[in-house]
Amino acid sequence: MVIGERYWALAGFAPELGTPVWCEKVKDIDTAGWGHQIYAVAAAGVRAVVAGRLCPQCGGPLSLTSRAAFQQVCEGYDSVCVDCNESLTAAVRLIIDPARKAKREAARAKAEERNAVDSAHARWKQLQREVVAEEYAAVFPSNGEVPASGVREMVGALALLRYAPSTSPIAGVGSWPDPLYPDNGKTGSLLGTLIRADLLRIHPSSPVTAFVWEPVTFEEALHEAEGDLDAIGTPHLPGNFYPLAAHYYAPHGTSAGKAVEEVDAHLTGALAPSEMTEARQEDLLAVARELIAEEALRYFTNRLDDLNLPAVPENHAARLSEAAYKVAEIRPLGEIYNLVWRATRAAAEAAQKNPRAPRAHMTTHAVNRFETDAQRATADPGWELKPFTAITGQGPAAMTRALFYNLLDSDPVETSLPQLREALPEPVVAPRAAEAAPAGEGDDLAATVAWLHSRPDAWDPYLVAAGLSVLAEEREDSPEWHYEGKILARGAGQLLRLHERLAPVIGVREAVLAVLAATPMLVHPVTIDGMTLNSGTWILDRICSLFLAPPVEETGDAEDDVQDE
Structure with missing residues (x-):
């Protein structure tokens, strides 16, 4: 009855047209599960009768079948009553059928339950937003200074501040037309590094979907509460997040606006080559080499996509990357x-000449050809290559722009690493550290670390970090290696985490030295080829044999021995 009264509630008539005006729109009236034809539901509860008018068919009072019928009557047309409309009376009988009552009540109960769950879900989302706002509140003025960080981290932060479409906050990093980092798949890892270095912080406006929650989803929380909506607890953040989905801001400054300027100024000063020590300049060149190589790999990937060739298989990605990094030491990006x-x-x-051959083989052919040409370009400086000036649709990544344009005042496509090295100013002499205590007799590790420290040009710290990453994920297939493989992988993972914590603070090269010095702390025994040794010793030997040149004594006797041989 209530539905019928709301349906037939007449507010009056429009003065211009004389058409009826209703108190509520049909779409705003809830039928409460009685059916979808609201005019039939209204007819089942009430009758709207036009005074002084009779049904032309039965001669009885004219009861209206719908609002449209009333409009017809107002315009002078005839309309039959409800009882004379067979389809309407059939619909009314179906609505008031007692046999349908249980089904209707079940549907109503289900709808109420769904509404209650939706309301609880909305409260859950609101709680998530409140937790994010509290956990990542941006507080200004900031009392702390910009922390010391590695060169790579500072270049990444500077690129983020200078090339973000907006810094209030920095959002949508993964969707920039020209990415932050040449390999967009590694952008998330870079952002995580910047967060750990405290050069950036997560902005409270970040969407709740940018975080890992406990419970993970509302459905899981409802399951843990055994379906009791009132027993659902408050979601909390364990600390993990999705870097590409989060928003960021510069945290160090007197205000949100000034923080960007102050952090930018600090990074620009810290990254000035004229203010760097020799080790820092080497780190700067290492970043330049990395960006040149990664820009080349980005072009390789895009070319494969343009030519409808499949991506590089995982088992060939390492040697493709190795070839790109090697040639980046000698040649400019345009030649690569x-x-x-x-x-x-x-x-x-x-692929055109061999249409039946698997297209994956063609990608492997491209890798092989690039590897061969890169080797020749590295070994033969006289081999002339026509450099490309630019790639249409592929501008340099923001980090490449920041390093070459803003810091080195060079063209990233035309400038080679040797040219950058020649153009660097004289390094600042680092303060002399206190003389270290002499290493004990037979302390080969101390000698190795000292030798590596004295020869920064003889080894690549980024290769050591990459090697630890590989060891941390390595699992040998043979049965006798199953147990040892887990021990070694766990130890390598611990060293890698130590490196990730130290590198932003003391620099990549110094962090590697600290990691090598920490290997004796891994004392779990492993047996390999019948020989038992500590896991740390095995990891150290593997790293040294793969990436580090062995130390050579520089005494006169040693030189004589080499000459004699």
């Missing part, structure tokens, strides 16, 4: 672009 174009063009031509 030429090598990439040659390799991918050769693969496309091979």
Whole structure:
């Protein structure tokens, strides 16, 4: 009855047209599960009768079938009553059928339950927003200074501040047309590094979907509460987040706006080559080499996509990357672009000549060709390559722009690493550290660390970190290696985490030295090829044999021995 009264509630008539105006729109009236035809539901509860008018069919009072029928009557047209409309009376009988009552009540109960769950879910989302706002509140003025960080981290932070579409807050980093880092798949890892270095912080406006929650979802929380909506607890943050989905801000400054300027100024000063020590300049060149290589790999990936060739298989990705990093030490990016174009063009031509061959083989052919040409370009400086000036649709990544344009005042496509090295100013002499205590007799590890510290040009700290990452994920297949493999992987993972914590503070090279010095702390025994040794010793030996040159004594006797041999 209530539904019918709301349906037929007449507010009056429009003065211009004389058409009826209703108190409520049909779509705003809830039928409460009685059916979808609201005019039939209204007819089942009430009758709207036009005074002084009779049904032309039965001669009885004219009861209206719908609002449209009333409009017809107002316009002078005839309309039959409810009882004379067979389809309407059939619908009314169906609505008031007692047999349908239980089904209707069940549907109503289900709808009420769904509404209650939706309301609880909305409260859950609101709680999540409140937790994020409290956990990541941006407080200004900030009392702390910009922390000391590694060169790579500072270049990344500077790129983020200078090339973000907006810094209030920095959002959508993963969707920039020109990415933050050449390999967009590694952008998340870079952002995590910047957070750990405290050069950036997560902004409270970050969407709740940018975080890992406990419970993970509302459905899981409801399950833990055994379906009791009132027993659902408050969600909390264990600390993990999705870097590409989060928003960020510069945390160090007197205000949110000034913080960007102050952090930018600090990073620019700290990254000035004229203010760097020799070790810092080497780190700067290492970042330049990394960005040149990664830009080349980015072009390689895009070329494969343009030529409808599959991506590089995982088992070939390492040697492709190794070739790119090696040639980046000698050649400018424009010439490496030429090598990439040659390799991918050769693969496309091979695919046309061999249409039945698997296209994955063509990608492998491109990798092989690039590896060969990169080796020649590295070994033969006289090999002339026409440099590409730019790649249409692929501008340099923000981090590449920040390093070359803003810090080194060089073109990233035309400038090679040797040219950058030649252009660097004289390094600042680092303060002399207190003389270290002499190493004990037979302390080979101390001698190795000292030798590596004295020869920064003889080894690549980034390769050591990459090697630890590989060891941390390595699992040997043979049965006798199953147990030892887990021990060694766990130990390598611990050393890698130590490196990740130290590198932003003391620099990548110094962090590697600290990690090597910490290997004796891994004392779990492992047996390999019948020989038992500590896991730390095995990891140290593996790293030294793969990435580090062995120390050589520089005494006169040692030189004589080498000459005699």
